[in-house]
Amino acid sequence: MIGNHLEEKNFYNNLIEICESIANGNYEYAKQLFEMTNFNNYPKPIARLAESFGLMLVKVEAREFHLETIIDQLRQTQQDLIKAHQQLKDENAELKQKLHQKFSFQNIIGKSKAVLNIIEKIKKTANTPFPVLLTGETGTGKEVIANAFHYSSIRANHPFIAINCSALPKDLIEAELFGIEKGVATGVDKREGKLVLAKKGTIFLDEIGDLSLSNQAKLLRALEEKKITPIGGKRPIPVQARIIAATNKNLEKEIKKGSFREDLFYRLNVIHIHIPPLRERPDDIPLLIKFFLENTCKQLGLKVKNLTPQAKQALLNYSWPGNVRELKNEIERAIVLSDTETIDVKDLSEKITISQENSNPLQLMSHHNNLTLKEAEKILIQQVLESTQGNKTEAAKRLGISREGLRKKMKRLGIS
Template sequence: MKRDFIDPPLAYMLLSGIKLKKVGGQKLTVASGIDRSILFNLRSMMRMERDINSLLDFIVTESARIANSERASLFLYDEKRHQFWSKIALGTTEVIRFDADMGIAGKVFETGKTIIADYAYKEKSFNPLIDKKTGFITKSLICLPLKNVDDKAIGILQVLNKTEGVFTEEDEGILEIFASNAAVAIENAALIDELEESKTLLQQENHILKQKSKGKFFVNDIIGSSPKINEVVRMIEKIANSPLDVLISGESGTGKELAARMTHYNSTRSEAPFVDINCAALPESILESELFGIEKGVATGVEKREGKIEQANGGTLFLDELGEMSLQAQAKLLRALQERKVLRLGANKSIDVDIRIVAATNKDLLNEIQKGNFREDLYYRLNVVHIHMPPLKELREDIPVLAKHFLSDIGQKIGKHQLRFSLEALNSLSNYSWPGNVRELQNEVKRASIMTEGDIIGITDISEHIRNPIDNVNLGNDITDDPQTLKETVQRIEISMINDALQETGGNKEKAAKLLGITRQGLFKKIKRYGL
């Protein structure tokens, strides 16, 4: 019985569910009793399969079945090695690799054209090594390229040993369409598999980073044992797991952000985001959009963006330098806190949020309220729990412990593992007043660690204004000989320290501000005030 050949375009129409018309009075049929619905289902199943291993298994099984053959093999191209490899070969579990230029497979891959061999071992290009590896004897075969949507070959499909007769052009037409759909499905599944692996890896890395971050902020890891530090630790332990908002006060550099992070990472919200924003670092016009977000189209070229409040949903929002926030932004923040809803700039609908607020300030907010610079209702809304971070000059007994801790940490980073302080150097650190608090101490330890030439940081490695109290003695003499007001004396000291910091940092104001233990904006104000 004569069978009619279905060419690829018509076969594609068949797979797509399009009815075939009679051509020249002859009705086209499908080879081997395979009808339209079976081919269409095979294509659908391939597209639905997301697991790459299951998909490859399905392809070789079904390609052998629809061609009435003993076996099928699928070889994918490894571009880096210029090899074919088989993860699945029907009837075997062995992974096979061979050079992509070898055999009929290599020829099909190079030319992009299907090859039919009625007697495999009579073909000059046939490579018998695969048979030797698998123990299978190839008699007849059809080898087809697997091409993606860009018509680029990604591998080859071989169907082996027709159970009755030899492979025909009719088999070729059906298998070519099957192979083209298989190639697309393989690429999609491989991409999904790669994305899933990347997602899993990112989740694992994120979990590790969270655990590391959390480990840095255990309450028991707070350095110091003075009564005032112990009081801070006890307060954080008490309120960490509560839903209460927290207000942290203290001078610049006293560790307010550290206390905020410890409050978060020791709470039930520790797996959720900790989002921070410095209210003093952003202009008023930008601060509101950063906090509340903005809708697309508010201004030309503006895209929709989540604000910090939304980003902190489920976790903690840390508002640093709260006292610098404008009254307008304070009003919007108060509304968001009361309603637990946030309204993006330019939006008509509010978004529900579940956040805990931890705010920090180096200002006396009650005094700011009296001046009309801060809202009283917002103050009492945030000041549910108040934590005060003491200045370093009130923690003198903790200074040696803190200095040694910073030295150990910095020594590890710069490869100086044996660094230690001389007793004289440590005493000079303990006797200094530290106007920049813990941040200034940390920066001084960093500087001394780099400047010292040996393993021992001596008194000469400490900055002169810290190690040498002569300036303070001279200051007293100056006051006696040439009386000055307290304000004038403070100004003179500030000017001297700012000049020293700028000289040490090569004029870098951001680094100088950190060295002095004040904000960059605070430094700019002082430079402008003193005309430096």
Template sequence: MAFRILVIDDETAIREAIRMTLEYEGYRIDEARSGQDGIDKATRTAAPYDAILLDIKMPVLDGIEVLENLKEQHVPSPVIMVSGHGDISTAVECTKRGAFDFLEKPLNRDKLLLSVRNAVRQQKLEEEVGELREREARDYQLVGESSSMKELKSQIELAAPTKATVLITGESGTGKELVAREIHRRSSRAAQPFIQVNCAAIPEELIESELFGHEKGSFTGAVRKQTGKFVAADGGTIFLDEIGDMSLRTQAKVLRVLQEGEVEPVGSATVIKVDVRVIAATNKELTEEIRAGRFREDLFYRLNVIPVRTPPLRERKDDIPLLAQHFATMFSAQYNRPAKKFTPAAQKALQDAAWRGNVRELRNMIERLVIMVPSDTIDITDLPSEFFRAAGDIIATAMRLATLQDFKDEAEKAFILAKLRENGWNVSKTAEAIDTPRSNLYKKIEQYNIKREGGGTMAASDRDEGEKQG
């Protein structure tokens, strides 16, 4: 399909010369003989022009006024300004107002073709980026209508328009990166970079170079100058994932960025000013890390301006059928497979599962099912054998134990542990859920030495909390 170019110029001879040159190269040309005519054509076309050539000196509406009007109406086409009285100041002024390029009359054929070719390429790249962003928004949208998801979406809506730092907490696999991207996508920085850094995946000796950049020769292996992630994110958002794994030394430097808005590359005495919104995430309890001396309290308060918690899947079981169908539809399209549906039995089995890996684990399983199940319907019999491993584990445990009482104790311990996880380690809720007095549940927790994930015995920590509340 030929690329479409709009030529706006009040001189017929100029329009004709440009049209003949570009049509010879395979472009489709529309002409406008005045500024207003050009605005009308550019804003009323069904699909945006791939480029616009705009003369500056025209009666009534000059080219600068037309350019401003097109930008105000969000016409996406790149605009090449043309002038017979051009100078550097005019070119700079056009560029500041959003022009893609500036050409002087009389037009040089090669320069004209090069400028139009570059403008068309730029337009196509921007369209592709837009399509990728739309696809990303569809594929990685926050799915769910449970009360915990409604609360999360409300928090995102409040956080997105601000410049404040955000601290996202939650278990692994609950979608912390997705939340960070959604906050960025809804913010005024959406068109600017979103830079992700996994603090746990980068060796300690390289993390500062990765974040702040380095000068050539600043350390062994630094064979060239490198720009850091904070500078790369200038104007946009940096997402510091697993910040709880960051060393105290690096934490101090991140604190400086938040306080001063500047970075100092490794091996450099020069500071670089940056305008970056920081979103951090962790699956650790940072208040406990502070008490243990592993995390800076001042950095915590700088990051925790807007706290956001991603709920585990066990707190939003009603969302599991929606999530499963969302992933099934997404992966069916991705792998060019027939759209998959779940039987009620399969949905119930998915809802009843523990999902210790949360949404990530569910997503991976659905991807596998879409690939492996040939029919359009996924039934409970299609679920992989390891999905039912919990029941098999109980039988295997029974074979290793000496007495019936030993088996009963082991099963009871596993049951209580599963229910505590399911109820967010809240003893009162768990006792109510399993229909037993809270005092009896405390005894069982102590009897089996059940400990809350993250340290400390459940009985002691939860009782203390209850006494404080009482």
């Protein structure tokens, strides 16, 4: 028993009052708690009990001090995180702005009627949700146009994801596009499809003509129902991305061959843009040359190099079967190989210089002593017509004569 009943009751009443005061933040009452440990005032067991409460208070205060230190550290960490988050937001916004500046339609290089028409169509349709089909030869810049659609639209702040349908086997492209569930095969982990990862952005399907018929069927469903089902999945997942497809094939011919679905073709062909080959838009070549010269020299930290008139003419006369991509590669090569600030004909590829030599009847005669001027002129016109795929208007431009003048020369020289 702890002393008499009255003494015990008084002790506990005092103890409760002191503890409540301390709990409410009135730490000055802590002194009274320690005074209760005075063995003369209270029986020994009660004094020891009070002493234990006092020690407990010391530990609580120590813990509170430690917690305050941790809280201060957490507050500082929070401030650092807020600062870092804001910095990331600023950097992200800056990056998006740079991407917009680099890939929007304002950066499509060209002044030909074909390019101006493409830019106008992008302006009119960029913010619509409809699919886009881009057609044209390899190297004409279909991905550049796809980027322009994306970065000129309300989708610009969302992902732009490109997939080359000819670069992956059938099963892999299916998993890439539509996703796959965990455990479908040994060691396979769950993976989201690119159509889902694109979110409200754009998915660019290059070489759509090489997509298998089974994947074409799944893509058609995605276009019609705005949903996809991953490999091994049971529930469809909503798709919000805009689809832009591109091909260098004639899809209507592929339909007749049975290698492309007609219903998918019409689904994709809502907005159709054909990008003509570079040989059909020679007015764009000087602008592209200037752009690639400036851009490449800047990347290499060089002063912008110039072209001699002969080198420029050689580039203008070449037919560019590889289109814009081939022109870009040629300019980059010439910049690296040129020893001076001026690029000459000798710095160009052999295929370019040979084409330049064959574009002049006098040079043709110098290489073939038995040729007459009339024969050399005939060979020249035939070569230019071949390089323009029979386009007489374009051939006349390259030869520096009128279309009517070309027609008369062809008749005189017996060129059909």
